[in-house]
Amino acid sequence: MEYFKERYLTLLLILIYILGCLAIGWYFKKKAAKDVEGYYIAKREIPGWVISLAFFSTSASTNTYIGQAGKSFEFGLSWAWMGFIWTFFCIISWQLLGPRMRFQSARLRSFTIPDYFHLRYKSRLAKTIRVLSAAIILFATLWYMVGIAKGCAHVLSSVLDIPYEYGAFSILFITCAYTIWGGMYSVLWTDAIQGIIMFGVAILMLAIPFIYVGGVTELFDTLRQTDHKTASGAAIGEGLVSFGQLVPFLYILGIGLAIGMKQISEPKNLIRFYSIDNAKSMRFAMIWTPFFLGISLVCVMGLGALVHAMASGEEATYLIRNTDEVIGFMLDKFDNELVSGICVAGLFAAGMSSLASVIIIIGTAFVKDLWHVVRPMQEKKIITRTKWFMAFYCVLVYAFTLFPIAGIVELTAFAGAVFAASFFPAIFGGLYLKWGTDLGALVSMIVGMLTNIIWRFGIRFRYEAMEEVHEIIPAFLMSLFSYVLVSKLTHNRKPDSEHLGLLFDTEQKA
Template identity: 70%
Template sequence: MQAVIDYILQNGFVLFLTTIYTAFCLYIGWYFKKKAQSGVGEYYVAKREIPGWVVSLAFFSTFASTNTYIGQAGMSFKYGLSWAWVGLFWAIFCVIAWLVLGPHMRNQTARLNSFTIPDYFHFRYKSNLARSIRILSAATILFATLWYMTGIAKGCAHVLTSVLDVPYAWGAFLIIFVTCAYTIWGGMYSVLWTDAIQGIMMFAVAILMLLLPFIFVGGIGPMMERLSDSVHVDAKGAPLGNGLLTFGSLVSFLYILGIGLAVGMKQISEPRCLIRFYSIKDTKSMRFAMIWTPVFLGISLVCVMGLGALVHGMATPEEAAYLVKNTDEVIGFMLAKFDSPIISGICVAGLFAAGMSSLASVILIVGTAFVQDIWHLWKPLPAKTMINRTKWTMFVYCLIVFVFTLYPPAGIVELTAFSGAVFSASFFPAIFGGLYLRWGTDMGALVSMITGIVVNIVWRFGFRLQYESLKDVHEVFPSFVIAFVVYLVVSKLTHHRKPDEEHLNMVFGS
């Protein structure tokens, strides 16, 4: 009994905040339960009636995950303040996503009555071959999402273990099935509204976390003094000197460019981000989201992408020598070193928000991909049955993710990064061509999709891992360029396969 009292006294504030936050997410799911059940359009895309500020925050919280707040923030401990270049590329792709894809995607998907990315391919290119594209893209989603979800669940479970001493298996169970519960209840309504609340928390926590190292060392001046002549060592054991503040001394720009593009391009190609455009309400909402989403993401990235480098100001040389080899532990170390239960509680709630917002989005994407794009194609289903089977699919998929989280396969980080590059190369050409090129064809889309997957595999395993000089050249470069060119060339060669003019006039609203 005394042990329980001691535990509650020690972790009371973190427990209180985490419980309130979890209960609030579940309440939102329950609140939208009835509304979401009323039809497939309601459950899958929230009837395209969501205000701009909600969609904007949801896009930000869906794209940024625990990987951003723990993994990428920690990377700058090893690579210095110039790691923020990665954030700059992400911000650029956020702007491109909203400017180039946002309004067009919202209008076309509404005209086509499209609810998912795979069914957009089918309806836009309108043929039996386009049906194959729908199934191939749905299968890609089902395969790639498994690694992504496992990676996030692992990260959140480790946070629970290190902060609250919750056993790893229980932490993984809680994070996966709490998110699964509110997603199943409220469909896209609960995903978007909880994402928006989580986005507000993440934005506030990013600013708070940036302040901690400066407060710890006594201001900007003392911090810059410590960083400009550091006695800490880099990953190879050499003294850092002023490497943390010097561009290109700790990491090559090519490597920064690779991570910046491979992750940043997810915003223009991954279904969890693109589906946000489907749900937005009207012109005013779209304009708000186009302006403010880069603000939420950009400011957060300014705060977190160089945060790890600032933690050098808080660490002893011995601690730094350990952290430079374990960058995932840098943010946890920072919170422990700052030693304020209230600050830790707020930051842990923010880290949960980052993980759960990304998990909820992909759980729904998986359910819709399997039921709407595979099962419903094979055997058409009535609306009520579709919603029920989507729920069961999400639950079963979460069970599989839970097992993978308990027994994670080797190389899960690599698999997740590889999946991101596959989405960029395989999905973007067919989406961009569908939105802008009347002469784009189903054959162009299918061949470019397969090309994207093949070039990714060949470049990664045939070139990048074989030749030292190519190790910093991420597979996203060749696969994206080649897949895009293939889309254009094959569409031109098969121009007779484009849909009829009446269909194209409807799609393009002309």
């Protein structure tokens, strides 16, 4: 009883939020189950403002609000540069990819990213590309989901004293429930609500260190005079407020590219373009999505550095080695039940928005792009089997979350690097390059995937000089070069002129 008495307000706010998400999923259950187009892409009838908020909320996940924010505790305010890189790629995604992806996917009757590759490159080999891209999604998404569940579990443990394994279970299976019920309808509408919550929480969390210390001047004076140590035991000094003193810019650039480029190649973001209802809505989202994301990133990317002003030397020594726990520590230290309740609900929203998006992506990838390709099935069975696989995959993610192999930032950055290097050349080439070929797409995917794995596990951490060179840089360059070279060498494999005309000649009229 004492536990509930101390935390009743926080628990009440979280409960209201969770019930709201479940209610939305249940509301759309019948509508989503009518056909595959409804369950997978919400029949392309979602308003622009919903898509804009949904894109923002699923992009700024637990990785941002907990992992990235906490990382700046170790690297200082220099880490805020991540926000600028990320926002830049958001603009690229909506300006370069969004309109064409919406047009071409509608023309091709594409419901998933893998089947876009199949339909766009139009050949027997394109079916292999579809299967390979689905396998890449299943592989990379596992690490991404583990990072999100890990972050939310740490916050629940810090703020509500909920054991890590129970926190991970709750975030995964509550999200799984409403996603299974309402498909893409519930994913997009809950994401929009979560986006509103997350935008407000980003601003609120930024204010906490300033309020705790007593003002802007007091906070920055404390940071400049801190006697805290780095992870290696050296004095931080003014490193928290000095650019590049605690972390090389090359490392910031690598992580920033991995996560930023993820926005222009990750299926959970690209599929948003499928569902938008018309060109007017697209124009609205093109303007407002970078705004929502940019403001939020400015608020949270350097937040961890400010938390030094709230921590004792002993607390800082622990947190510098456990940066995923910094935000939970900040809320616990601030010790305001209403603020904690609002922020934890926002952090739940950050995790759930991204989890829901990738849960439905892995379900569609396995059932429609692997199983259905190998052994075609009736449409009703596609939806049912998609639901069952989503539940199974969440169980698998939960098992990995109990024993994570890395921190949130590294897990999600690796997943982003895999998506960017494996998918971006094939997507960009499909949307813009008439001479792009199926063999070019296939080779670029294989090269991107292999370079990521070889660089990370065979080079990056084996040679000290290469440690700060994130795998996304060599993997993306090799993948892009492979796409261009192989496509040029196999130009006779490009689709026929009638097919290319369907995709390119009238797109401005869409």
